[in-house]
Amino acid sequence: MVQQILDDLRTYFEAKTTITPEEQALLQRLKDDFFPITSVSREDLQTYGFDTRSVTDAQMRRLAQKMANDYCEQLFWSSMEIIAEGLEFPRYPECPVCASRHVCLDGQKGTFRCEGCGQEWHEHLYVLVEFPDDTSFFEEEYIGYPSFGSSDNGARYVSEYDYIAHFKKQPESNRYFKPLGWPESQLYLFQDESNDDLYSLNEPIQDESGIEDFGENAVWVPLCNLKQ
Incomplete structure (x- = not known):
């Protein structure tokens, strides 16, 4: 009943052609993400x-x-x-370190944080795993995507979550990559001759799974290359 009253009030204010500042403030409160459970x-x-x-x-x-x-x-x-x-x-994924279910998401930063042990990880960042790290586990379990630009034949891009869950350690800062799909990837697919060394770190996504997940003309871009 309480929820129905709140919904009716919100519908009433939204239907008004003119609304006072006080009514606008009340409407905003009615749109807050709270839902009553019951009443007495x-x-x-x-x-x-x-x-x-x-x-x-x-x-x-x-x-x-x-x-x-x-x-x-x-x-x-x-x-x-x-x-x-x-x-x-x-549900959010459980903590990759302590397996706690008490995990929160910071939507602005795109990071998860475990309330149990304090471990943090990014939702949409990947890690290039290559020697000296052993990549065989990820390859055998079909986790992540192959890298064709690495000198390590078994190198793979895996989510930061999977990396931490397996190795129980934080990746090195220069191992982070972000997959960008078209048209965002356009800036990174064509070589900038003034920055050949940086451009060479970008890797077009060519494997079947990667194309299926990120689309045609997608690219792996290291964080140091991302243009703000």
Whole structure:
């Protein structure tokens, strides 16, 4: 019921042709990412034999607050997790170091952080794995994408997550790459003669899996080459 009232209010304000600053502020609050779970009413109390004829609104608000606190302290988090899993909500990957499920995403930075051990990793960055690191595990498990530009025949681009999960260490800073699809890749596919050394670090994505995932004319670009 509470959610329906909030939805009706939002629909009402959104349909208005003119809106006051106060109404705009209220509409913005109605759009916030919060969803009420339930409510308590005098009728609920009456069902359990309480005489609510003299119970004030202030007392009802205090009851609701105490019930909310009690729920949060006892069942809220476990119930949320169990029910969300039952509804098949997607989850962030577990921590690659300690396997904790308490992982948060910083959307602006594009990084995950484990609340358990503090490990951080990027969502969309890859690591070029080559000698002296052993790449056989990734090749055998079909993890990542082959590199044809490395002197190591087994070199592969794997996600930072997979790298940390396997080696239990942070990659070297000069091993980070980002796959760019067309048209963003256009700046990196054609050689800049004034920066031959830097250009040579870019590698067109040519393997079947890479083309399927990132598209035609995609390219691996080291972070040092990314143009802001």
